[in-house]
Amino acid sequence: MANIKTNENKTKAQSMGLHSEVLTGKTQQKFFNPDEAENFYYWGTYDVDFNKRIDLDVNDLDCKEANKKIDELMSQGYGTIVIKNPQGKHSLGVGVLNKLNLIFEGSLGYFGVGSIDGPTVRINGRVGWSCAENMMAGKVVIEKNAGSCFGAAVRGGDLICKGSVGARTGIDQKGGTIIVGGDAGAFTGFMMQRGRIIILGNVGINLGDSMYDGTIYVGGKIGSFGSDAIESPMTKSDVDWIKRKLKVAEIGENFDISKMTKVVAGKKLWNYDALEPTEKKGAI
Amino acid sequence: MCGIAGLIHRGKSSNVGNELQAMLQALKHRGPDSTGYALYADNDGQNFIMRFKVGENVGEGSSSINEDESVYDKRKELVDQMLKSLGAKVLKEEKLTPYSYRYEMQYDEDLMDFSKKIESIESVEILSIGKSLELIKDLGDAQEVLDRYDLGKVRGTHAIGHARMATESGVDIKSAHPFWGYPFSDVSVVHNGQLTNYWNNRRMLENKGMRFMSECDSELIAVYLAEKMRNGATLEEGMRDSLSGLDGVFTYFVATKDSLGMAKDTMAAKPLVLYESDDLVAMGSEEIAIRSILPHEIDTYDPFDGEVKVWQI
Numbered sequence: 001m002a003n004i005k006t007n008e009n010k011t012k013a014q015s016m017g018l019h020s021e022v023l024t025g026k027t028q029q030k031f032f033n034p035d036e037a038e039n040f041y042y043w044g045t046y047d048v049d050f051n052k053r054i055d056l057d058v059n060d061l062d063c064k065e066a067n068k069k070i071d072e073l074m075s076q077g078y079g080t081i082v083i084k085n086p087q088g089k090h091s092l093g094v095g096v097l098n099k100l101n102l103i104f105e106g107s108l109g110y111f112g113v114g115s116i117d118g119p120t121v122r123i124n125g126r127v128g129w130s131c132a133e134n135m136m137a138g139k140v141v142i143e144k145n146a147g148s149c150f151g152a153a154v155r156g157g158d159l160i161c162k163g164s165v166g167a168r169t170g171i172d173q174k175g176g177t178i179i180v181g182g183d184a185g186a187f188t189g190f191m192m193q194r195g196r197i198i199i200l201g202n203v204g205i206n207l208g209d210s211m212y213d214g215t216i217y218v219g220g221k222i223g224s225f226g227s228d229a230i231e232s233p234m235t236k237s238d239v240d241w242i243k244r245k246l247k248v249a250e251i252g253e254n255f256d257i258s259k260m261t262k263v264v265a266g267k268k269l270w271n272y273d274a275l276e277p278t279e280k281k282g283a284i
Numbered sequence: 285m286c287g288i289a290g291l292i293h294r295g296k297s298s299n300v301g302n303e304l305q306a307m308l309q310a311l312k313h314r315g316p317d318s319t320g321y322a323l324y325a326d327n328d329g330q331n332f333i334m335r336f337k338v339g340e341n342v343g344e345g346s347s348s349i350n351e352d353e354s355v356y357d358k359r360k361e362l363v364d365q366m367l368k369s370l371g372a373k374v375l376k377e378e379k380l381t382p383y384s385y386r387y388e389m390q391y392d393e394d395l396m397d398f399s400k401k402i403e404s405i406e407s408v409e410i411l412s413i414g415k416s417l418e419l420i421k422d423l424g425d426a427q428e429v430l431d432r433y434d435l436g437k438v439r440g441t442h443a444i445g446h447a448r449m450a451t452e453s454g455v456d457i458k459s460a461h462p463f464w465g466y467p468f469s470d471v472s473v474v475h476n477g478q479l480t481n482y483w484n485n486r487r488m489l490e491n492k493g494m495r496f497m498s499e500c501d502s503e504l505i506a507v508y509l510a511e512k513m514r515n516g517a518t519l520e521e522g523m524r525d526s527l528s529g530l531d532g533v534f535t536y537f538v539a540t541k542d543s544l545g546m547a548k549d550t551m552a553a554k555p556l557v558l559y560e561s562d563d564l565v566a567m568g569s570e571e572i573a574i575r576s577i578l579p580h581e582i583d584t585y586d587p588f589d590g591e592v593k594v595w596q597i
Binding site for chain 2: 087088089090106107108109110124125126128129144145146147148163164165166167168183185186187204205
């Protein structure tokens with residue numbers, strides 16, 4: 001374990017009650033320092049023109065430089081930004097709080113397009129772990145496969161993967177819709193609280209484990225149900241809603257939606273409905 | 285958090301030393317403490333290559349105790365005497381660093397007994413024995429280790445490697461990956477994760493005569509698979525057994541003279557990205573490792589929970 005030493009020079013962060021320690025050693029973790037401008041950067045919202053298009057080659061940029069460049073281009077009114085050569089880099093396109101057409105020509109690494117609120121994103125390659133984590137609104141379409149924790153803690157918007165996804169898809173999901181054209185791994189919908197997940201292919205073991213609420217629709221085989229996940233009958237409104245969503249997602253045109261399995265929370269583990277509204281808010 | 289990478293060329297050889305270096309360098313942020321290579325080189329396949337160390341690297345960041353270098357020479361002499369008494373014929377010897385050697389030798393008897401006797405010499409550890417396996421591990425990043433051991437020219441069919449962030453054991457060579465699948469020639473293992481039933485398994489395997497050199501939980505995988513194979517299981521059968529026999533979270537690679545395998549635990553808690561084509565399989569903890577050798581657009585995917593795959597050269 002790295003040594004912990006007290007930072008003698010008091011920073012603004014300390015006066016704000018934030019971290020007062022720094023770690024030393026090779027694997028040191030550098031804490032947020034408000035005196036360093038690059039670590040204290042607010043993303044703006046801009047008036048952009050979708051017809052104003054530009055290519056951005058990020059081959060020689062790190063993720064911080066690339067994300068700042070995206071912000072800079074938005075501030076210049078560019079509404080369609082095409083990212084070239086992402087080469088599996090991590091954390092590209094995060095924190096875009098704006099209407100924007102963001103197109104990645106290639107694959108992303110971990111935490112791609114996380115914490116976004118509003119953009120329409122198309123990724124022509126694959127994405128790594130935790131794609132679109134904490135997404136508030138917008139639409140993200142991935143043409144190939146995705147890694148684990150796909151759409152972790154998403155709160156809104158449509159997150160679509162046309163290929164297969166890894167484990168724990170929609171973990172801690174709080175809203176929005178996740179749509180997967182292929183298969184999904186173990187623990188899909190793990191601890192999900194709201195929102196919907198549509199998987200057209202097979203899912204792994206422990207589907208919907210410890211889910212509080214929300215709905216999961218599965219088109220293929222289910223490895224096993226997790227704790228407190230139960231099957232519920234499909235209704236006409238389920239079918240109509242999925243049909244509309246698949247059309248938006250541009251997948252599953254001839255898919256037989258009526259044969260899908262609907263999975264919901266049994267609500268035996270957590271007596272959610274008995275909570276007072278304030279407690280309910282805290283739980284979610 | 286550690287980084288692992290592996291690749292196998294099917295039907296041809298390539299510059300696996302440089303390729304693995306590029307992959308591991310891309311994963312340096314996952315493990316800055318030590319780097320290890322298990323390269324399956326285009327050797328003539330006639331003689332055994334034994335790589336061993338007679339001491340630890342005590343450079344920057346090391347958790348080993350400083351020793352006078354003269355003890356290394358004494359230990360090396362004892363190894364030479366032991367090899368002679370065992371009837372091993374050393375054809376070529378190379379001193380790579382003050383504490384590590386590469387011997388090319390002829391030996392026809394049981395490798396378990398051989399290894400036990402060599403490692404009975406204080407602080408001597410066999411890093412690997414094999415007819416094509418060249419196992420190198422040391423402190424530093426992938427580029428530093430590649431330069432120190434001159435691995436840039438090594439050509440071969442497949443390789444696995446590891447960039448280590450020390451957590452449960454020291455920053456030293458004995459705890460670094462890959463681990464040799466003692467006492468099987470040409471077997472090596474790298475691992476990313478934590479094993480929680482290490483001590484139970486270790487005690488059981490030690491009672492069966494298996495040997496552990498470090499207290500690194502990852503070594504258990506190599507010993508576990510070696511014990512399974514000693515009892516007649518194939519590599520793939522051993523790997524499938526490991527999914528229930530090993531407890532914890534893990535993704536590991538294992539390589540033999542002519543194959544490369546991967547296994548992922550049943551919770552899929554550790555990352556792995558895989559690229560597969562007719563002539564090349566490349567995999568790593570992160571996509572950037574694969575992109576470092578395949579910059580053009582390719583299709584990659586995450587293997588699912590509990591998945592085991594083995595590829596032949």
